[in-house]
Amino acid sequence: MSCYLQLYSPKFCLYFIAVVYLVIFHLSFVMFVWSYGKTIFTSPASPSNEFCLSKADKEQYEKEERPESQQEILRRAAKDLPIYTTTASRAIRYCDRCQLIKPDRCHHCSACDICVLKMDHHCPWVNNCVGFSNYKFFLLFLMYSLLYCLFVAATVLQYFIKFWTNELPDTHAKFHVLFLFFVAAMFFISILSLFSYHCWLVGKNRSTIETFRAPTFRNGPDKNGFSLGCSKNLREVFGDEKKYWLLPIFTSLGDGCNFPTRLVIMDPEQLTVSSQNEPAKSSGANQPFPTRPLSESKNRLLASDSQWVESGPEDENVKSGRLHHDISDDLIILFVSGGISFFVVVLFI
Numbered sequence: 001m002s003c004y005l006q007l008y009s010p011k012f013c014l015y016f017i018a019v020v021y022l023v024i025f026h027l028s029f030v031m032f033v034w035s036y037g038k039t040i041f042t043s044p045a046s047p048s049n050e051f052c053l054s055k056a057d058k059e060q061y062e063k064e065e066r067p068e069s070q071q072e073i074l075r076r077a078a079k080d081l082p083i084y085t086t087t088a089s090r091a092i093r094y095c096d097r098c099q100l101i102k103p104d105r106c107h108h109c110s111a112c113d114i115c116v117l118k119m120d121h122h123c124p125w126v127n128n129c130v131g132f133s134n135y136k137f138f139l140l141f142l143m144y145s146l147l148y149c150l151f152v153a154a155t156v157l158q159y160f161i162k163f164w165t166n167e168l169p170d171t172h173a174k175f176h177v178l179f180l181f182f183v184a185a186m187f188f189i190s191i192l193s194l195f196s197y198h199c200w201l202v203g204k205n206r207s208t209i210e211t212f213r214a215p216t217f218r219n220g221p222d223k224n225g226f227s228l229g230c231s232k233n234l235r236e237v238f239g240d241e242k243k244y245w246l247l248p249i250f251t252s253l254g255d256g257c258n259f260p261t262r263l264v265i266m267d268p269e270q271l272t273v274s275s276q277n278e279p280a281k282s283s284g285a286n287q288p289f290p291t292r293p294l295s296e297s298k299n300r301l302l303a304s305d306s307q308w309v310e311s312g313p314e315d316e317n318v319k320s321g322r323l324h325h326d327i328s329d330d331l332i333i334l335f336v337s338g339g340i341s342f343f344v345v346v347l348f349i
Contacts, residue, residue: 021155028148031248035141038248039126042134044109045117045256052100053077067091074101082258085215085225103257105226107209117256120207132256136237137248139202142195146188153184205233217261225261 053061057077064070074092078101085104087093093102098115102108107119109129118132130138160181162168168177201207205227214221227233236259238244239251 024151028144028151031246032141032144032148035137035144035248036126038137039123039130039134039141040128042128042137042250044112044114044119044129044131045133046098046114047100047103047106047117047257048255051081051103051257058099077101084217084261088216088221090216104259104261105207105210105215106257118207118259119209120201121209132252132254133250136250136252139195139198139237140246140248142191142198146191146195149184149188149191153181153188156181156184202237203230203233205236226259228260228262 053073054077057073061070061073064073071091074094078092081101081103083093083101083104085093093106094100095102095108095115097108097113100115102115103117105118106115108115109119109122111122112129114129116129116131118135120130120135120138122129123138126138126141128134156177159168159174159177163174163177168174201211204224206223210223210226214223215225216222217225228236236253239253241251244251
């Protein structure tokens, strides 16, 4: 009977709550540091050698001065490559700096000075490019930092309320409580906006760059060209096995060079027949795309559906001007949300 009473005594309950707090705190902290480290130290993935020009093509490309002749060389080199997107002017996407044909969703980072597969942005907070190789780690880093800040703010909230109601003992610790709560709350608000934005991007299967500059396909620019539906978009980033989704372990599908697209769903023979029967819909039809579409039978994301149902036509204009990769979108979002948080702090003080 005495043991039963000891289990439900207030002192035991306080010890139990303290142990639960310690476990949750250290678990979230370890996962936060693990994800942050993987985001920082995972090198950005670059295109494979098959996207580089041969020595003969490279010499011929450098000798040519006319853009039309250079594009002819690039189209000849890219005819066997699985690429579907071009520039807004319907030209093959080529990086003069890295001297390679850019795969779909690949962009050159001016900060890292390399072409990054499925580049999202260059993040100054992790001093690394966020792309195909570490995008999952970046999302988990945002999620665990969000939970970490939420847990700290929630556990300090009761003491913060006592501070404002003058129930907290008059010690120097009350200023620590005030500082800890406001810092955790401000970071929570800032990271929440950024995390929500990237969750929306994952659901749409877009990168930050593609949000501002839509990829150009056969029928023109389409921001939703790589979207396969929310479920398949999620699997493309986190993988097929859900038990690994919350762990900072690389499980993303694909190789970063080939991406299934809802705009290319026919076999090569069908694609050839349809292209002969249907008139060209764009002014750049005389500049053909590479004629090697992705094989549906070899792609797990496309194996279950014969075609994709589009929610409706979406006419969107391509953003004019050059996107500066070194100015990352999360920096702008953090500045805005940080300003809102600062205003809230000033209002309370």
